[in-house]
Amino acid sequence: MTPRAGYDPASLIAGVIVIALGGLLLLDQADVLELQPKYLLPALLAAVGGILLACGLIGPPRGRE
């Protein structure tokens, strides 16, 4: 599929990470899995770190430069 003008891979990756984190918390609330507090902080840090890394490495969206 050809990317649209203004397509932003960094935003896509950030969105996927946030959805994954949200899904994890939802599953915890639904008692499908038990998310221990000691794993919550690393998960949050990894999510924020991953988003920052993606934005920093991939840079501005195509079509804006």
Added chain:
Amino acid sequence: MVTVSETQPAPLRRDRAHGVLGGVCAGLGGRLGIDPLVLRVGFVVAAGAGGIGVILYALAWALLPAGDGDGRALMARAAGRREGWMVASGLVLLMLAVLLLFRAWGVWVGDAIVWPLILATGGGALIWRQSQGATVVDAPARERARPGGGAARPRRVLRLARPSLGIAALGVALVVGAALVFLWLNGALELDRDVTLAVLVVVTAMTLILAPWWLRLARGLTEERAERIRTQERAELAAHLHDSVLQTLALMQKRAGDPREVATLARRQERELRTWLNAGPRREAGASLAAALEAAVAEIEDAHGVPVEVVAVGDRRLDERAEALVAATREAVLNAVKFAPDAAISVYAEVSGDRAEVFVRDRGPGFDLDAIPPDRRGLRESVLGRMERHGGRAAVHTRPGEGTEVELVMSS
């Protein structure tokens, strides 16, 4: 391509060709002369002790450039981007997440050791990177290609790391912070809390008082160094123009009656000048000092029709300093040819170990050194100044009526 000067030690790089993961151990082992296997075992053992080995390996991987890459580390490439802070923050947060996971799994040697060690490693890495300071490198091709950007040889320029001051200060703060955290977590600060607090307050106050002065001093030193480099570059430029263009113009005036000879001189000078402006003269592989001296003297003999005797004892590779010695010798011989054309002129060169000496003698009328007008740059800049700029020395022994001897000494 920017290449590090020959006088600089080989840079520490990751060796991906011989590595297992990222080539960190292979690169470190190659540089330190240690079997990489020993380092790998050390990293694995450290990884089992609270994941420290993993963090250290990740830091080394991020900070060391790949040997077969573009010569820059991941962090350096990231810092060169507009979003460099994002990459750095992201990496730090990911490493923190990994550490907390190890802590949650119980693979941990204790907060009192791991956190100070991580802080100290980060700070030490920053200080180590910035302590490389200004690096002497060959000028990039695009700079040499600019008119006026060339020099008589591949130009060396000094790259000053401008943001290094702030980054080094951050490194120092991290190391000091690591020490304090270590002392605090081990209870060492509790016994002498009042004393520690007093020391901290005094240190903070002194830092606030001295920081502006220290910053001004550091900036002043940087500017002074940059100005000195610019002055040396200008002197090199002037010396080259004097030795080439001005000498050719003088020769053309002297031979104004022979249009063909004048045209030949003009063409030769044009070629030489274009080459110098574009990239500087190519140094032939395996070129030697003796051969370069003989070639320079032969060129003067051809141009001026004056015989010059050359004797060379010993030889050495033609490097940047040897080229400066040849250029100074050439100018001294030219002076002798101009001012003592009918006298016997000789060049005696002797190379012994790291020391090269050249004596240019003529039995001409000699001259009074103090009587040279200040606007005459030949002897002052192209011989004495050039030798001094390249770490050598020159002396002129002459008296009116007693001939002249120019002594040039260069040690590598």
